[in-house]
Amino acid sequence: MRFESGWGTSGRRISASRWPLTTHHLGGCSPVTTPESDLVDGVPRTRIVIASMVGTTIEFYDFYAYATAAVTVFPHLFFPKGNPTTALLASLATFGLAFVARPLGSILFGHFGDRIGRKTTLVASLLVMGIATFLIGLLPTYHQVGLLAPALLAVMRFSQGLALGGEWSGAALLATETAKPGKRAWAAMWPQLGAPFGFLLANGVFLVLVLWLGHNNASPDLDGPFLSWGWRIPFLLSAVMVAIGLYVRLRLTETPVFARAIERGERVRTPLAEVFRNQWRQLIIGTFVMLATYTLFYVVTTWALSFGTGKKAANGGGLGIPYLEFLQLQLISVLFFAAMLPVTGYLADKFGRRVTLIVVTVGIMLYGCFFGPLLDPHSATATSTLVFLIIGMTLMGLTFGPMSAVLPELFPTNVRYTGSGIAYNAASILGAAIAPFVATWLATSYGVAWVGVYLLSAAALTLIALLVMRETRDTSLDDVGQFMP
Known part of the structure; x- marks a missing residue:
């Protein structure tokens, strides 16, 4: 077996010529011979890729199911008092609660990920997310138990945030720490595909339910089948998906990069303290590198849906597009998100992470200038809205793809789970947690063009962080010590 650095977990170099091929079994099928270069500790890289992608798909499915319900369901069933805008803002506030929990989740799961290992921690984060999402599907509504309903919803949403705070960085490390030399961005692209796949699944299920049961978000029928019971189905389905994810992840082994770090005695007692003591600069840069990505996505999805x-x-309001039609537009646009991830994975390996992201970030800034023309309530059409969504999702794929390589490459192995997770999820508070709320307020108070200005400003901060950051493409994950970008 050969690892990225060419050394086994015991520190002894293993010759590729001794074991050029390895035979393994797929279930009860015939033996399959796999080239040694495609194995990591005897585990096929294909299985590692599937495990990283399936897990993030499930967790993002759970997360996006809530995001969709925060606009179409929860304002009517959990926050019904006051005018519709107030109910929507209250629902979006609980939506943002998860982003407050995510940095805490990255600290909690990061501690165990850096102390115990990547595999065990990833299994735990998947369980927490699955249980919280399933319980959302069983919650009583405001009309049944009063204020207890939104309180329970907030607890479940907080739990979702904790879980996702540990999921992303673990999946990114699983991919990057087992990647072939020179192919880290390509390998790290696979767990990123979980975001568009999860989005497609969550919104696809809601689309099927709306077609089957009927629902008009502009004139909701509280006694109709969708708001009576149908909305619960996407959340209850997560139990089946989590079972699949656990089956895949329990068949993995620990990453060789982490195993080598443990053998060298590099494990620290408190990874969080180590990050803030010695990697604080990487932490700040990583957080702002992610800022535009988060702001872009939740403006183009959650806010755009509302x-x-x-x-x-009379003063502009929304676009008045039927919910079913808008959901179809979003599903079309997210295909461009998924399609761009392999493209940007290839570009980040060929030209470098920094140059690739600088070009894309400038594109996001230019995109912010077209919010007014494309989304003006007096002139916007379904076609112009689709163009708006496609451009946004294309840029999202291009900026999101390299992130699961960039952030882990900033930190040493013994605090990589904690450091990359905190940077990723701290950006979620600055970029995602407040994005739908701020965008709704700006569009209502000053017009939709100011939402574009908001996105442009976030992208400008990201551009500054990228200009400060050094290139990380050629950095060895074993050699990242006191690396200063």
Whole structure:
């Protein structure tokens, strides 16, 4: 077996010529011979890729199911008092609660990921997310138990945030720490595919339910089948998906990079303290590198859904697009998100992470200038809205793809889980948690063009961070010590 650095976990170099091929079994099928270069500790890289991608797909499915329900369900069933805008903002506030929990999740799961290992921690994060999402599907509504309903919803949403705070960095490390030399961005692209795949699954299930049961978000029927019981189905389905994810992840072994670090005696007692003591600069840079990505995604998805399906008013209001039609537009656009991830994975390996992301970030800034023309409530059409969504999701794929390589490459192995997780999820508070809320307020108070200005400003901060950051493409994950970007 050969690892990225060419050394076994015992520190002894293993010759590729001794074991050029390895035979393994797939279930009860015939033996399959796999080239040694495609194995990591006897585990096929294909299985590692599937494990990283399936897990993130499930967790993002759970997360996006809530995001969709925060616009279409929860304002009516959990926050019904006051005017519709107030109910929507209250629902979006609980949506943002998960982003407050995510840095805490990265600290909690990061501690065990850096102390115990990547595999065990990833299994735990998947369980927490699955249980919380399943329980959301069983919650009583405001009309049944009063204020207890939104309180329980907030607890479940917080738990989702904790779990996702530990999921992303663990999946990214699973991919990067087992990648072939020179192919880290390509390998790290696979868990990133979990985001668009999870989005497609979550919104696809809601689309099927709306077609089957009927639902008009502009004129909701509280006694109709969708709001009575149908909305619970996407959350209850997560139990089946989590079982599949656990089956895949329990068949993995620990990453060789982490195993070598443990053998060298590099494990620290408190990874969090080590990060803030010696890697604080990487932490700040990594957080702001992610800022534009988060802001872009939650403006183009969660806020755009509420604005696109909102009623038109004398002062502009929303676009008045039927919920079913808008959901179809989003599903089309997210295909461009998924398609761009392999492209940017290839570009980041060929030209470097920094140059690739600088070009994309400038594109995001230019995109912010077109919010007014494309989404003006007085002139926007379904076609212009689709163009807006496609451009946004294309840019999202290009900026999101390299992140699971960039952030882990900033930190040494013994605090990589904690450091990359905190940077990723701290950006979620600055970029994602407040994005739908701020965008809704700006569009209502000053017009939709100011939402574009908001996105442009976030991208400008990311551009500054990228200009400060050094290139990390050629950094060995075993050699990242006191690396200073």
